[in-house]
Amino acid sequence: MSHPYPQKRPPARGHALLMVVLCLLPFVLLALVLTSAVAVPAWLVLGALALCFAVMLFVSREPPGTGVGPHASVEVVQEGRGSERGVPEDLILRTVDVIYPLAQYRLEDHYVIEGTLLMEPDAAFAELGRRFEGSALTPLLQETGEGRPRLVLAPAAALPSPVQRRGWAWLNLVLLLATLATTTWAGAAHRGVDLLAEPGRLAEGLPYALALLLILGAHELGHYVTARRHGIAVSLPYFIPIPFALGTFGAFIKMKSLAADRRQMFDVAVAGPLAGLVIAIPALLIGLQDSTVVTGPAAPGMMMGGADVGSSVLFAVLAKAALGGAVLEGHRLVLHPVAFAGGLGLLVTALNLIPVGQLDGGHLVHALLGHRMARVVGLAALGALVVLGLFVWSGLLVWALLIVLVAGTTDVPPLNDVSRVGPGRVALGAVAFAVLLLILLPVPHALYDAFGIHSPYL
Known part of the structure; x- marks a missing residue:
């Protein structure tokens, strides 16, 4: 995800050190919970998670007094x-x-x-x-x-300078290593392995961790390489570790200068999702071939309770390509860790393509339709998330809140916000938003027979 344009001078080292401390704090609390009799309140663990998530906000927010952005x-x-x-x-x-x-x-x-x-x-x-x-x-x-x-x-x-300043990348490296640790922990935990009790089974968490980091890294490096090619100053990726659940909140880069026009804005925005898909789709196909098809309800220890193939049109197509007729009515998939990472890669791509604010989709719709129409589309998309969250899946309410807090409801225009992008980019933008729908929409019941999967959408 490309993130709001920050201050012109880099953050102080003291601030960077504070970010690392905040990010490591949940590890300390988790170790206390698992290895001692110390009772750690739930609110403290959740508060530590919130501080960990604040790393992204600290890194991206412009402090007062740095001039008009x-x-x-x-x-x-x-x-x-x-x-x-x-x-x-x-x-x-x-x-x-x-x-x-x-x-x-x-x-x-x-x-x-x-x-x-x-x-x-x-x-x-x-x-x-x-x-x-x-x-x-x-x-x-x-x-x-x-x-x-x-x-x-x-x-x-x-306005920020387009000059790419050289700086210390140690914070990026520390966050990457921390995210490797947390995703390895998460991958092992999803397979029923407690690495504190059985550190020798570390390798069981690595397939998930490496696949997921490769997908997230490809996404952000797509933004980075394209921005540098257009002469836009940009940071290296910042990974966001969390010590449980999926092991990470994802990654982002900071755009340190403005795009010259809508074409540059479009190119930088679309490069991330496309690069991520180039890794996520093969990872999902390879992982699906090593996944297990089971009948009946989800069993304990299934990664994410087993995958419902019909929950996504694109997932269903890829599952049929990898497994053929093995997926029948009432069947579920126990995902191999690499397949699980590939599925998360699809979800990350879809969430970034939602046309709101500083998300990739927000930049794309701005480049295609202009600043004012982008705000209208963004508010409509947020409204749709809220409605679906109220009546379909409550988790979408959380995503809507995170989008508002992290990506805002508007983005930063390029220097030339009048020139159009051309038919080629319009077509590519249509493909990108079609991918968004294919990932997020479940297989319609009327097409179950055509797909031959029959799995109920939950």
Whole structure:
């Protein structure tokens, strides 16, 4: 998952050390629970988990006093009121042959000119970039609510620099190793192995851990490599460990500078899910071949209680490809750890493709439809999650809350938010959202015979 644009200077080492301590705190509490008679309250364990999750928020949030960020610059224009001073005449003369002014005003330290572009958006943005190169102002091209082009001249100091700064990657490495430990623990626990009591069986947790980290790593490296190819400053992936359940909350990267246009925004957003699927689908197919088909209800010790093949259209297709006619009515799958990791990879991909805020899907819908329509689609998607959470599966309410807290309901526009992405990217975007539906939607009952699986959707 690509995450909100942070401050221009890296976090202090003291803050980074605090993050590591917070992340390791649940391990200490879990060890106390399992190895001693010390009674640890449930609220304390849950609180430690919340602190562990706060690692992502600490790393991504901009502290006060670091200057106006790119999102703040956009909100100033969208929500502020123009002053009577307006735009200096020299700036109007400097841009009048690029955008013919119909309205001009000043918002705090931003100058805004609304009007008609006198050349193609890409050519206009390139020309404005040349004219303001090296100046204290950075040109942003946006659209008003009525779809009219708008030039915003924002202070260059308010926007993050695209220069990729070298820094210590030790925090990324520590979080990766911690997540390897927690996912190995989780993989072993799902197979009924207590690594504290039987450390010699460590290898039984590794297939799940390595497969899941490879899928998550491929997803984030897809974002990273594409961003670097477009000249966007970006961090290495941050993995989020938790000492129980699935062993991780996933991973994310920090975008440290703005995309130049919607095409770059689209490319960075779509690269992660595609790269993750390239690993997740083969992992699921390979793992399914080593999974066990059983009859009747879930048995104790089944990973996630056994998999219901009909719970996802894509999962059903892959299960039939791997197992053929072995899955019949009333049958369930006891997933091999690699298959379980592959299934989680599909779920992670789908959740990231939900078109809300800073999620990959939010960036995609913004690149395809624009900033304002992206907010409308995002709110509609959140509303759908809430309704489904109330009437279908309550777990979706938790996901809706996490999305609001972590991804927000809006994202940061590129410097040029007027140029379109082109038909090729529109088609690829449609494929991405089709994948979202194929993963999240269960097999319709009317198609059970066609799929030949007959497993009831739970």
